[in-house]
Structures are given as structure tokens and as C-alpha cells.
Amino acid sequence: MALPLTNSLDSLPLDNLPLESKFHQFPSPAKLNLFLHVVGRRSDGYHELQTLFQFLDYGDTLEIKVTDSGEINLLTPIAGVAAEDNLIVKAAKMLQQAAKAQGQSHVPGAEININKVLPMGGGLGGGSSNAATVLLALNVLWQLNLSTEKLAVLGLALGADVPVFIHGFAAYAEGVGEKLTPRNPEEYWYLVSKPDCSISTVSVFTSDDLPRNTDRQLAQSADIDACHNDCQIMVIKHYPEVAKLLSWLLEYAPSQMTGTGACIFSRFDSKAEACDIQAQLPEGIESFVAKGINQSPLIPAIAALSRS
Numbered sequence: 600m601a602l603p604l605t606n607s608l609d610s611l612p613l614d615n616l617p618l619e620s621k622f623h624q625f626p627s628p629a630k631l632n633l634f635l636h637v638v639g640r641r642s643d644g645y646h647e648l649q650t651l652f653q654f655l656d657y658g659d660t661l662e663i664k665v666t667d668s669g670e671i672n673l674l675t676p677i678a679g680v681a682a683e684d685n686l687i688v689k690a691a692k693m694l695q696q697a698a699k700a701q702g703q704s705h706v707p708g709a710e711i712n713i714n715k716v717l718p719m720g721g722g723l724g725g726g727s728s729n730a731a732t733v734l735l736a737l738n739v740l741w742q743l744n745l746s747t748e749k750l751a752v753l754g755l756a757l758g759a760d761v762p763v764f765i766h767g768f769a770a771y772a773e774g775v776g777e778k779l780t781p782r783n784p785e786e787y788w789y790l791v792s793k794p795d796c797s798i799s800t801v802s803v804f805t806s807d808d809l810p811r812n813t814d815r816q817l818a819q820s821a822d823i824d825a826c827h828n829d830c831q832i833m834v835i836k837h838y839p840e841v842a843k844l845l846s847w848l849l850e851y852a853p854s855q856m857t858g859t860g861a862c863i864f865s866r867f868d869s870k871a872e873a874c875d876i877q878a879q880l881p882e883g884i885e886s887f888v889a890k891g892i893n894q895s896p897l898i899p900a901i902a903a904l905s906r907s
């Protein structure tokens with residue numbers, strides 16, 4: 600089944616009504632890990648990664664309205680995620696604390712809606728992207744004026760992928776994903792397919808089958824095709840659904856898992872070619888077609904809001 604393409608993030612309207620009195624719409628795009636090397640393990644158990652992030656012109660949409668109450672209300676709960684665990688709510692509350700810590704006596708609240716289209720736990724970074732969107736949007740709507748760097752530091756406490764969504768440029772990342780260097784990988788079209796299984800990030804990083812010492816020099820290769828995803832090596836051993844779909848896709852296009860899976864991205868030169876293979880996907884495989892983009896659509900949306 601094809602996932603809906605109705606929320607293509609090309610241009611989201613932000614008109615000129617007063618900031619406080621209405622809902623404002625913001626994109627919350629997906630990311631791909633074009634490669635993901637595990638190069639070591641830190642003393643706190645976290646793994647050191649080298650990865651190349653690129654955004655997709657496809658993702659969730661958030662609507663946010665400022666309220667006077669000081670409350671954070673998520674009006675559209677996400678099935679299976681309790682409000683207090685939702686990264687949207689956590690990000691908003693974290694920003695309130697940061698505002699109080701810098702001396703602001705009254706911090707407003709917010710009402711938030713989400714149109715969730717990204718599969719959860721798919722390696723597309725949807726939760727981290729939602730958190731980044733909330734941090735950037737409320738920073739402007741609440742007129743806090745925190746720097747992008749400060750927001751990225753706050754966001755890192757919510758998830759390793761949040762900083763790249765805050766900065767909004769495609770990047771090579773080291774550390775746990777927070778040391779970012781801008782990059783401009785080719786902006787291909789991708790068919791993103793979701794095998795019928797879910798894979799927890801913890802299970803991948805605790806597996807004995809995860810390679811943990813990929814040569815640090817490999818990521819410096821000029822040829823991106825020389826790079827790979829170490830998590831995929833573990834996942835295809837344990838999840839036959841992923842192994843099967845990956846080998847099917849590899850017949851048609853260069854294909855690889857993103858993040859800790861389970862989604863697989865297949866690379867094409869044109870949208871038409873990607874859609875052609877999408878139409879032939881095995882029965883029951885969810886998918887969407889999107890373009891890889893090196894600037895997050897969130898950045899111009901926030902810039903437009905700041906100017907309004």
C-alpha cells in the first residue's frame with residue numbers, strides 16, 4: 600500500500616495574522632542515513648557513529664498555537680505513545696524550563712496538532728524531527744530568542760538525531776550524531792519501503808552481531824557507495840522480512856536500510872522510475888516516494904514566521 604503523498608512539504612502557508620491567535624503550520628521532515636558506520640563504543644555504552652544525513656521532502660506536519668495557560672496540550676495523541684512520553688510534549692516542556700532558567704517569569708503554553716505520516720521506529724527520525732520542529736517553532740512563537748546552537752544542545756537530550764533537524768542542513772555527523780559538518784550529497788529520488796516488522800534501536804545496539812569497529816577512514820571516501828550501514832548487517836541476520844525486501848529491491852536499484860531500520864531506501868534518478876518500482880512492490884509493503892533534499896523545509900518556514 601502506498602502511503603499518502605498529500606503532505607508534500609514544498610510550500611506550507613504562513614500568513615500575516617497575529618502570532619498568538621491562530622494555528623501555524625510547520626513541516627517535520629524525515630531523514631535518511633545515507634550511510635551509517637559504527638566506529639566505537641563510549642564508556643557510557645553509547646556507540647560512536649559516522650553517518651551522512653539527508654532530509655526528504657516528505658514528513659509529518661505540526662500545527663501550533665500559543666496559549667496563555669502555560670499548559671502544553673497535544674490535541675491529536677499518537678496511538679501507542681503516552682502524552683508524557685511524546686517527544687513533541689517533552690520538547691515543549693523542556694523549552695519552557697529553559698525559558699524559566701533564563702529568567703522569564705511567565706512562559707506561555709501551546710496547543711499542538713500533528714498529522715503523523717512517518718512510520719514510527721522506522722529509522723526515518725520522525726520523533727526527533729517532531730521535537731526539533733517544536734523547539735524551533737516555539738522559540739519564535741514564544742519570542743525566546745534562544746540561539747540555534749542552544750536549541751540543538753537542548754534537543755540532543757531528547758535524541759541523537761534532533762540536532763541535525765534543528766540545524767536543517769544535510770550533514771556528515773560524528774559522535775552520537777551531534778558533531779555536524781555540512782555536506783551536499785546528490786539529491787536523488789528515493790522509494791522508501793517499510794518491511795512488515797518493527798525494530799527497536801536498543802535491540803540493534805545491544806546485539807552481539809552489530810559490527811562496532813568500522814575503519815574511521817572509510818567515511819572519508821569520496822565514493823559514497825563505498826560506505827554502508829553497519830546496523831543493516833545485524834538486522835538482516837535477525838529480521839527475515841528486511842532481508843527479503845532488501846534483496847528484492849536490490850534487483851532494481853541501489854538500496855540500503857536507514858538508521859536502525861526497518862525502512863529501506865532505494866535510489867533513482869527520477870521520480871517516474873521510483874514510482875514505477877513502487878507500483879511493483881510485493882503486496883502489503885507500505886511505501887512512499889520522496890526527493891532527497893539538502894535543506895530542511897523547516898528552515899524557510901521558521902524564517903518566514905520570524906519575519907511575520
Ligand SMILES: C[C@@](CO)(OP(=O)(O)O)[C@H](O)COP(=O)(O)OP(=O)(O)OC[C@H]1O[C@@H](n2ccc(N)nc2=O)[C@H](O)[C@@H]1O
Binds near residue numbers: 758760800
Ligand atoms: C541510529 C540513529 C541514527 O540516526 O537513528 P534511528 O534509526 O534511531 O533513527 C540514531 O543515532 C539513534 O539515536 P537516538 O534516537 O537518540 O537513539 P535512542 O532511541 O535514544 O537510543 C536507544 C538506545 O540505543 C543505544 N544507542 C543509541 C544511539 C547510539 N549512538 N548508541 C547507542 O548505543 C543506547 O542504548 C540508547 O539508550
Ligand SMILES: Nc1ncnc2c1ncn2[C@@H]1O[C@H](COP(=O)(O)OP(=O)(O)O)[C@@H](O)[C@H]1O
Binds near residue numbers: 685719720724728
Ligand atoms: N512524536 C513522536 N513521533 C514518533 N515517535 C515518537 C514520538 N514521541 C515519542 N516517540 C517514540 O520514539 C520512538 C522512535 O520513533 P521515531 O523517531 O519515529 O523512529 P526512529 O528513531 O527509528 O527514526 C517511537 O517508537 C515512539 O515510541
